[in-house]
Amino acid sequence: MNKWEDNKAWFMVIPVFLVVAISAIIPLMTVVNYSLQDIFGPNQRVFVGLEWYKDALTDPRLHAALKRQLMFSSLVLLIEIPLGILIALMMPKKGWGASLSLVLVALPLLIPWNVIGTIWIIFMRPDIGLLGAAINGFGIPFDHTASGLDAWITVMMMEVWHWTPLVVLLAYAGLQAIQEAYFQAARIDGASGWAIFRYIQLPKLRGVLTIAVLLRFMDSFLIYAEPFVLTGGGPGNSTTFLSIYLVKLAVGQFDLGPAAAFSIIYFLIALLFCWLFYQVLLKIGTGDKS
Amino acid sequence: MARIELNNIAHSYIANPRSDADYALRKMDHIWEDGHAYALLGPSGCGKTTLLNIISGLVKPSEGKVLFDGKDVSALLPQERNIAQVFQFPVIYDTMTVFDNLAFPLRNRNVPAAEIQERVKEVSEMLELDNVLHKRAANLSADAKQKISLGRGLVRSDVAAILFDEPLTVIDPHLKLMLRRKLKQIHTRFKLTMVYVTHDQLEALTFADQVVVMNEGQVLQIGSPQELFESPQHTFVGYFIGSPGMNFIPCQMDNGNARIANLKIHVGASSKNLKGDFELGIRPEFLKLRKKQENDTLPVTISEVEDMGTSKIVTVNLADHTLKVKVEENREITFDEGFLEFPPEWIRIYADGDLVETGMEKSPDTLELTE
Numbered sequence: 001m002n003k004w005e006d007n008k009a010w011f012m013v014i015p016v017f018l019v020v021a022i023s024a025i026i027p028l029m030t031v032v033n034y035s036l037q038d039i040f041g042p043n044q045r046v047f048v049g050l051e052w053y054k055d056a057l058t059d060p061r062l063h064a065a066l067k068r069q070l071m072f073s074s075l076v077l078l079i080e081i082p083l084g085i086l087i088a089l090m091m092p093k094k095g096w097g098a099s100l101s102l103v104l105v106a107l108p109l110l111i112p113w114n115v116i117g118t119i120w121i122i123f124m125r126p127d128i129g130l131l132g133a134a135i136n137g138f139g140i141p142f143d144h145t146a147s148g149l150d151a152w153i154t155v156m157m158m159e160v161w162h163w164t165p166l167v168v169l170l171a172y173a174g175l176q177a178i179q180e181a182y183f184q185a186a187r188i189d190g191a192s193g194w195a196i197f198r199y200i201q202l203p204k205l206r207g208v209l210t211i212a213v214l215l216r217f218m219d220s221f222l223i224y225a226e227p228f229v230l231t232g233g234g235p236g237n238s239t240t241f242l243s244i245y246l247v248k249l250a251v252g253q254f255d256l257g258p259a260a261a262f263s264i265i266y267f268l269i270a271l272l273f274c275w276l277f278y279q280v281l282l283k284i285g286t287g288d289k290s
Numbered sequence: 291m292a293r294i295e296l297n298n299i300a301h302s303y304i305a306n307p308r309s310d311a312d313y314a315l316r317k318m319d320h321i322w323e324d325g326h327a328y329a330l331l332g333p334s335g336c337g338k339t340t341l342l343n344i345i346s347g348l349v350k351p352s353e354g355k356v357l358f359d360g361k362d363v364s365a366l367l368p369q370e371r372n373i374a375q376v377f378q379f380p381v382i383y384d385t386m387t388v389f390d391n392l393a394f395p396l397r398n399r400n401v402p403a404a405e406i407q408e409r410v411k412e413v414s415e416m417l418e419l420d421n422v423l424h425k426r427a428a429n430l431s432a433d434a435k436q437k438i439s440l441g442r443g444l445v446r447s448d449v450a451a452i453l454f455d456e457p458l459t460v461i462d463p464h465l466k467l468m469l470r471r472k473l474k475q476i477h478t479r480f481k482l483t484m485v486y487v488t489h490d491q492l493e494a495l496t497f498a499d500q501v502v503v504m505n506e507g508q509v510l511q512i513g514s515p516q517e518l519f520e521s522p523q524h525t526f527v528g529y530f531i532g533s534p535g536m537n538f539i540p541c542q543m544d545n546g547n548a549r550i551a552n553l554k555i556h557v558g559a560s561s562k563n564l565k566g567d568f569e570l571g572i573r574p575e576f577l578k579l580r581k582k583q584e585n586d587t588l589p590v591t592i593s594e595v596e597d598m599g600t601s602k603i604v605t606v607n608l609a610d611h612t613l614k615v616k617v618e619e620n621r622e623i624t625f626d627e628g629f630l631e632f633p634p635e636w637i638r639i640y641a642d643g644d645l646v647e648t649g650m651e652k653s654p655d656t657l658e659l660t661e
Contacts, residue, residue, distance in 0.1 A: 179379075181377040181378070181379065181381050182381055184343075184346075184348050184368070184375065184377070184381075185375065185377060185381040185439065185442075187348070187367065187368045187369055188346065188348075188368045188369060188373065188374060188375050188395075188443075189369070189394055189395040189398055189442060190369040190395055190398035190399055191394070191398055192398065195398065199383045199385060199386065199394075200383065203383075203384045203385045204384075
């Protein structure tokens with residue numbers, strides 16, 4: 001048998017391999033390389049083995065950032081997924097109303113991240129910001145530059161405002177794909193609105209919701225722009241999430257070795273969570289009760 | 291159980307219908323007798339699903355009334371009408387077990403648990419679903435799923451009629467037959483009114499006592515399979531039912547004879563007063579192909595012989611017209627030129643598509659199909 005003939009297809013795959021290698025694997029390997037050395041200057045390096053990994057794993061500031069991060073991502077999922085489904089359910093299914101609501105919902109997704117930061121900084125300013133001043137006007141002191149809680153609330157609002165539309169669009173597409181006969185059958189079976197949601201819409205949305213949860217988790221787990229623009233991780237360390245801490249370490253203190261070790265750990269954590277979510281969501285609804 | 295009456299029903303999906311063409315379903319009256327099995331037969335887009343959805347209440351007709359046992363239900367929602375519907379593809383609740391699926395309509399109606407248990411048990415045994423009752427419905431095959439959707443209708447003790455919207459479309463051919471037999475069984479056991487929508491004539495003819503043939507939003511004929519076969523009221527019915535469909539040849543009627551080109555076919559004394567342009571229709575099954583000329587035969591040339599397995603279909607040319615003739619499987623057609631006999635009792639004469647003359651002495655209404 002002529003093996004050469006059979007393996008010609010590999011040539012088709014080579015360009016993709018090259019692109020992936022150059023854009024992802026080689027930089028990743030550089031990071032692995034950094035993470036095993038102590039770097040003093042361009043030509044002064046010492047191999048330190050797993051030293052930085054040990055440091056990173058026992059670093060209390062990293063633990064704090066990780067806890068903050070998990071808290072943040074969980075809240076993001078808990079708010080954005082149900083809110084997204086709710087909005088998608090309320091949107092008109094056809095006619096001009098459908099197009100209009102789609103455009104309105106998608107608007108936040110079209111705005112560049114730094115503009116979003118600026119919008120919200122001004123919007124939340126306690127002295128002149130529309131919302132910030134209004135809240136203070138009600139007698140509730142609100143200042144995201146002074147209070148950790150207020151900074152959290154602001155970042156959360158930015159995140160929810162910016163990214164819930166993505167969940168809405170996914171859920172809306174999922175709902176539109178459900179065939180009319182399901183609703184007709186449910187009506188004939190005398191199902192209530194809640195039962196229709198629970199037994200038809202929600203199960204049929206499983207696929208798109210898996211994607212929504214994965215995307216929103218990944219994205220919020222890697223959040224950087226919003227807290228960076230707003231307070232740079234402050235006040236104090238209250239909004240120092242993992243990526244903010246990482247950048248402080250790498251760029252602020254130029255500790256390349258520890259920062260590299262940290263990125264690898266960060267990467268693995270994100271990967272682990274995605275895998276877990278994926279597995280759990282696949283299992284839901286497919287297992288057999290018997 | 292119920293007798294379903296359609297009173298001047300018409301439906302259009304357009305807000306202000308002007309012409310007949312704007313109607314998905316043109317004005318019709320019909321009574322679905324209690325406990326009978328009906329089939330709605332017609333090509334895709336002929337309005338049969340619209341008609342079915344009007345009965346179930348999923349579509350509110352633009353005109354007319356729907357009555358169940360004399361009671362006007364036009365304004366009632368599907369869940370208030372005591373009907374069940376089985377759709378083209380199996381509609382099941384993916385996350386539930388088979389048991390929960392079957393129990394769902396009862397639970398929604400707050401039926402006591404003990405009764406649910408009993409009803410589900412009975413129905414699942416009959417549908418042969420009892421051994422998968424506690425399996426997740428999503429993991430079953432298409433025919434089992436379709437049985438579940440049928441079962442959800444059967445568990446309800448209040449169900450008056452079951453409506454089927456091409457329920458066997460997604461089922462494998464060898465399972466179709468079994469499922470069809472099951473439907474028959476259920477019909478004889480529960481004596482439910484059943485309305486079955488299909489575009490497959492074989493399904494319609496084997497399932498129903500009465501077949502409603504529709505085309506372009508219009509009911510063309512309602513009758514037993516035999517009536518539809520022997521006396522199509524419309525050329526479309528003749529063409530649509532039967533395989534191959536009825537032969538139609540334009541002809542001139544004159545003094546009880548049909549003239550085709552320079553040929554003459556004797557139709558019968560009852561057609562004596564017909565004059566002018568008509569269409570002559572005759573089933574391929576009733577034409578007789580002969581090798582030698584006899585009385586009342588016309589010369590034809592044979593252009594094709596197809597072996598269908600149980601019979602042969604011979605395509606012949608008569609003057610400029612093509613006709614199909616069904617002959618016995620074991621008959622060898624060795625000649626190129628033959629003679630065709632048109633038995634007068636099977637000749638039908640149509641004007642503008644409608645039947646005007648049966649040529650038969652007996653009225654077709656007196657015939658009953660016995661199985």
